[in-house]
Amino acid sequence: MPQFQIVVCGSIVPDPLQTLEPVTGPAGPSLKNELMLPAVLDPWAGHALYEAANLARNHPGSKVYLVSAAPKAKLQQVMMTVGQKAPFELVAIDASASGFTEAADVAALLAGAIAAIPGLDRSRLLVFGGWESASRGAGVTMQMVGERLGIAEQFLAVDQLTVGEDGTLEVLERIEGGSHQISSCQGAPAVFGWATGNLPEPRNNPQVGMQNMRAIMPALQKAKPASTGVPSFVSVSLPKQQRETRVVKDLTPDEVAREIVAWIGEN
Amino acid sequence: MDRILVLLHTDADGVLSKTALEVLSAANALGGEFVVGLCGRDVQAAADSIAGCGASRLLAVSGDTFGESRYATDAAAAEALCRAAGAGLILAPASVRWARALPGVAHRLAGVIDTHVTSISMEDGAPRVGRWYYRQRIEAALTRTKRPWIVVLESGCAPAWQGEAGRVVLESVEVANAATRTRVLGVHSPKANEQTIRPDAALLFVAGAGWTKKQADGQPHVDVAGELILGFLRNSAASLGSSKSLVDLSGEGQAVLPFLTHMNQVGQTGSTPRHPKGLATCCHGEEPHVVGWRFINDRRAVNLDANCGWARGKADVVYVADAFAVMARVNEILKTRSAAT
């Protein structure tokens, strides 16, 4: 049975229930009170992590790494919960997690950190990540990481990965119109930008948490500070949100239905 | 002024998508010279269909290998076309193929890339693009001095190009290294009668978790809900979206609406579909859901709760009503109409 080294790239994003407000400073745009906002593991990267943990469990001898570029104090907070969900070894880079940073610079940091993992065996390497972040939302970082590592077998918007006895990778990627493309790749190394996958979020397991934490704290202490550039922003603003909502309370279902049908028919 | 490359690929059936034609219009609107690069199994017919588009050259990478959607071969083809065109600004439509391949191409060309771009214009002699950050919650305009600059445009940035077809002479471009260890095996599609995601539909119909909740009689009516929703999709040809709460229920193996998957989910961690109109039913209209409606212009909702999120400036009209009763009547009316015509 094949064994893998699965490296998951994932950063943190503001909790989606928070109100965000952009501010612009000399170093480009950022979020107001960015370091105060509660953060979560970037959701699609989270799915990648849970898929990685599941794959490793089913292929004994495999190992999961989480490579994360984020401000280390915030990352530590997020690791308190994420560390309880799946066994992994953290590789931390103390850098901005802002969506406004240059993706290519983030990719360079991640690829550098992956290449420096002691004992990395590229013939067993699967690089996982979310297909898009919830911050920049560009869907470009994983491909650039792959290019820097010299991996041209790449998959985006992955919902399923099945490993054959011989190490063959069968991949389901989302394509247009709610369908999936099925591809078969002759084994590692390969890059996977995950969509939602098929697994529910694992429950917190304090035992896993304790085990992870022993290595997470030193990894955070070791995290090297790194900087990233920003594109030339001309403006950054909140959209005009409010609509004048007409609240219709006193129509019968039949009257509502007629209004809706008429509205659907309008051009 | 940058030289522009419009980078397109054909679909499985050899034609150019609507978004591809929109990108042609966008390039035309920027002014100046542009080159078209085409990738596909056989691109002559597609090239002929845009003979009158005004491109100064038409470059092509073709062959069976390039008819398939796959990172290694798409990136190699796009890289070869970009190098042959020598363009500073590369415009491409947002498609699964280009979304997967072009970020790597930007790296190979030592250039930059912006994806999910929703507008492009010339300002003070330089291209400027608009795109969203933080899942459609913050809007930004930006420009870049580094070249080449790949801009991947979402649909709706410009009207689809229309014009004369003709016979064009393509310049064939060699691809240096398209080696791959990946084989495309095929496409897994929902059965035609379960095809609920319809990107070209005029209406997005969103079902929320309320469809599975206990109703006035103290009981849930999930079977009825399923029939009403599928019935409406059949009668209206709408595309089906869902809230996260509802697809999560389906994923947890509960006996709920079996035709829903995570691909139907709209919002922060779901999709941001584009349709002229949207109708939300039994969905509360919370912010993480509604950010997925950024590109839905005309919005209505049916909810029992007059204080739901939709009523607070997120929809144009909210009907405070029972969606079970309303949708049953809507289906009856639509059915009678289609029987009459």
Ligand SMILES: Cc1cc2nc3c(=O)[nH]c(=O)nc-3n(C[C@H](O)[C@H](O)[C@H](O)COP(=O)(O)OP(=O)(O)OC[C@H]3O[C@@H](n4cnc5c(N)ncnc54)[C@H](O)[C@@H]3O)c2cc1C
């Ligand atoms: C990290 C994160 C990411 C998220 N991402 C997303 C996302 O991508 N997409 C998303 O949708 N959500 C997302 N959410 C969840 C979001 O915050 C809400 O919990 C979710 O959208 C609620 O779904 P709902 O409106 O369907 O369900 P509910 O909140 O349960 O609302 C049900 C509604 O149905 C109405 N109702 C019940 N019966 C009837 C009836 N007979 N007729 C009319 N109305 C009726 C009720 O009045 C109620 O308003 C996310 C949350 C987090 C924390």
